[in-house]
Amino acid sequence: MLFEQYKSAENFLESLGNMSNVNFFNGTSNPDHHFARAKHLLKLAGNPDHGLKIIHVAGTSGKGSTANYIYNILQRAGFKVGGHFSPFVSVATEKIQINGQFISAREFIDLVEEIKPIIQKCHDTFDPPPHRFGEASTPSYFECCILMALLYFKKNKCDYVVLEVGLGGRFDATNAVEKTLVSVITSIGFDHMHILGNTLPEIAFEKAGIIRHGGLVVSGVDEPEAQKVIRDICKEKKAKLFRIEKDVADAKHTNTITAATVCHLLGIPQTAIEAGLTNAKPLPARFEILQKHPLVVMDGAHNPDKLNYLANLMYARSGKGKGQGAKGKNKNKKQNEKNKIHLICALTDHKNIHDCYKKIARLADFVYATRPLNAFRKFANPTDLAREIRKIKRVPTQTFLDPNAALDAALKRAKPDDVILITGSFFLCSDLRKRWISEEAQLTQRTSFPKASRDKSNNV
Numbered sequence: 001m002l003f004e005q006y007k008s009a010e011n012f013l014e015s016l017g018n019m020s021n022v023n024f025f026n027g028t029s030n031p032d033h034h035f036a037r038a039k040h041l042l043k044l045a046g047n048p049d050h051g052l053k054i055i056h057v058a059g060t061s062g063k064g065s066t067a068n069y070i071y072n073i074l075q076r077a078g079f080k081v082g083g084h085f086s087p088f089v090s091v092a093t094e095k096i097q098i099n100g101q102f103i104s105a106r107e108f109i110d111l112v113e114e115i116k117p118i119i120q121k122c123h124d125t126f127d128p129p130p131h132r133f134g135e136a137s138t139p140s141y142f143e144c145c146i147l148m149a150l151l152y153f154k155k156n157k158c159d160y161v162v163l164e165v166g167l168g169g170r171f172d173a174t175n176a177v178e179k180t181l182v183s184v185i186t187s188i189g190f191d192h193m194h195i196l197g198n199t200l201p202e203i204a205f206e207k208a209g210i211i212r213h214g215g216l217v218v219s220g221v222d223e224p225e226a227q228k229v230i231r232d233i234c235k236e237k238k239a240k241l242f243r244i245e246k247d248v249a250d251a252k253h254t255n256t257i258t259a260a261t262v263c264h265l266l267g268i269p270q271t272a273i274e275a276g277l278t279n280a281k282p283l284p285a286r287f288e289i290l291q292k293h294p295l296v297v298m299d300g301a302h303n304p305d306k307l308n309y310l311a312n313l314m315y316a317r318s319g320k321g322k323g324q325g326a327k328g329k330n331k332n333k334k335q336n337e338k339n340k341i342h343l344i345c346a347l348t349d350h351k352n353i354h355d356c357y358k359k360i361a362r363l364a365d366f367v368y369a370t371r372p373l374n375a376f377r378k379f380a381n382p383t384d385l386a387r388e389i390r391k392i393k394r395v396p397t398q399t400f401l402d403p404n405a406a407l408d409a410a411l412k413r414a415k416p417d418d419v420i421l422i423t424g425s426f427f428l429c430s431d432l433r434k435r436w437i438s439e440e441a442q443l444t445q446r447t448s449f450p451k452a453s454r455d456k457s458n459n460v
Contacts, residue, residue, distance in 0.1 A: 031171035059186030069259030073276030082153035170209020222246035300426035372427035
């Protein structure tokens with residue numbers, strides 16, 4: 001019964017996406033309108049962000065991992081820490097956490113009921129000029145989730161809040177909060193270019209929109225053009241900039257150093273920082289191994305930087321292309337003949353398929369091109385995706401409208417020593433992860449990694 005109530009509450013939030021004939025994610029809407037609406041929504045709710053100590057994390061790649069490290073370090077230091085993560089992989093409650101535990105399904109349901117009158121009031125009162133035809137006055141799903149998270153963190157008197165940006169920075173709904181303690185920009189790369197711009201300086205300008213006047217800024221950005229934009233904005237806003245030297249060989253190391261720097265600025269003891277980094281709980285669908293024989297790896301990488309990093313991890317694991325000398329080549333040849341990689345993939349329609357898959361496609365022995373089942377995002381036609389991947393490497397390719405059918409085909413073909421890699425979209429991961437981990441178990445145990453032995457009848 002409670003699970004059905006939760007799904008009903010989630011469906012209400014998701015239904016808010018059908019209130020407009022323009023789409024922010026497809027670049028056909030006015031971001032100023034969305035940002036003003038997010039601020040109006042928070043005001044109607046009594047500005048629950050006021051009084052919260054917020055660490056704001058943006059970036060093309062690494063923002064989720066960096067936010068997670070900061071979140072874990074602060075807990076190790078003894079604080080009550082709220083965490084907002086975007087996007088969620090399996091259940092909506094995953095987005096709103098305190099000290100490693102999801103908001104409960106009951107609290108989620110109650111919060112949706114609490115904000116319904118606020119959503120209605122926003123719908124009735126928000127109409128800033130000029131009002132474009134089709135621009136919705138109704139808050140989006142994401143804006144409502146931010147409101148719920150802030151209300152939840154405020155009610156539970158969190159000492160700190162780690163707030164991960166959804167998209168960009170300047171116009172993101174998370175940026176509607178009035179104050180932040182630290183602004184973190186992990187990296188600048190090419191993603192969401194239809195919204196954020198076609199050059200690194202343009203994208204950096206959007207990400208740097210989270211920088212506050214007189215604030216602290218920690219940046220892991222290494223591209224000179226993007227660095228200059230961030231430096232100039234910090235100078236203009238009299239913000240103090242701390243720049244992290246990027247470890248080109250290890251993005252994870254860069255993320256840990258960035259998180260450690262943030263926590264040093266907050267006065268967190270070194271012992272807590274080390275413990276938080278060492279014992280940080282993993283995030284779902286980030287090189288997540290779901291089964292062995294065949295090995296199933298799931299990763300939500302969805303832009304060139306992330307997919308190239310994933311390719312490097314897969315190269316390191318498979319040994320493909322990494323042999324040195326005749327002996328190494330022979331060893332890898334034997335290994336490659338034995339271990340095949342089955343690539344189940346998707347991609348949103350506005351991204352360049354070749355740029356995203358040019359490296360990881362070369363690893364694939366079989367390709368299963370598909371799309372997620374999300375109704376509010378446009379994805380590349382699986383036929384187009386398969387055609388572009390075949391231009392990179394000629395391998396056996398199949399197309400599937402149903403991602404579950406793609407997974408069935410891969411599992412049927414794969415031998416025990418093969419690898420099935422699911423990537424290209426967190427939405428694709430969301431559709432397929434439930435094959436191994438049920439939504440109800442995650443809701444019940446309030447974690448992405450429920451213990452199978454625990455009784456599912458526990459209160460949600």
